[in-house]
Amino acid sequence: MYELFDQYFITMSIRLLLALLLSGLIGFEREMNRHSAGFRTHILVGVSSCLMMLMSLYGFQDYLETYADIVRFDPARIPSYVISGIGFLGAGTIIVNGMTVRGLTTAASIWAVAGLGLVVGIGMYSIAILTTTIILLSLVFLNNFERYISKRELRVKLEISMYDFQELDAIFTIYNHFNVIVKNINVDNENEQDTKLKTDVQIGKNTNINDLYYELLQLEQVKQVKEV
Incomplete structure (x- = not known):
């Protein structure tokens, strides 16, 4: 036992x-x-x-x-x-x-x-x-x-509201211009009049994020850019 x-x-x-x-x-x-x-x-x-x-x-x-x-x-x-x-x-x-x-x-x-x-x-x-x-x-x-x-690189999640997909290429062109590295992409297109592009991006220390926002908002089809 x-x-x-x-x-x-x-x-x-x-x-x-x-x-x-x-x-x-x-x-x-x-x-x-x-x-x-x-x-x-x-x-x-x-x-x-x-x-x-x-x-x-x-x-x-x-x-x-x-x-x-x-x-x-x-x-x-x-x-x-x-x-x-x-x-x-x-x-x-x-x-x-x-x-x-x-x-x-x-x-x-x-x-x-x-x-x-x-x-x-x-x-x-x-x-x-x-x-x-x-x-x-x-x-x-x-x-x-x-x-x-x-700390040398800023990691943010941006949500870009658009009227349609026409500005997608222009958005990524701006990202490239500002040396923004896209880590993750998610597109919400449930409402055709309000398409949302959600991107997880890495911004270099020499990039001014306010200038990035300004350039994105200059696009005709972009309604809003915000950090989430």
């Missing part, structure tokens, strides 16, 4: 708590930046992965002792399913909107936390702590670096 507190209980408890701490640190960073998968999600993934690893290592001890001569034991079999299966959870955090993709970093962090749980579960504490440090430094400092780079 399985004992409630066997000889491996303290070892397993320490590993679960360490997985809780390390995955929680990464999840806390995601939570602070208001991402879809945050503190609780990362903890659940990390602790559950650790649990699967512990089950693979210690869950079959009694069975193996009884049938040691006829049973072949592979402790990597269950973790391999964790690694492949966690991709479905990570994919759920990825949001695709036109040509814009969000959530890739969070999906990657979930996959990394699953790996951390497995590593802690097998007892590789030092490498788990080092990996957590590397991941946190990457998320925090590289995120700040990306923000510094993005």
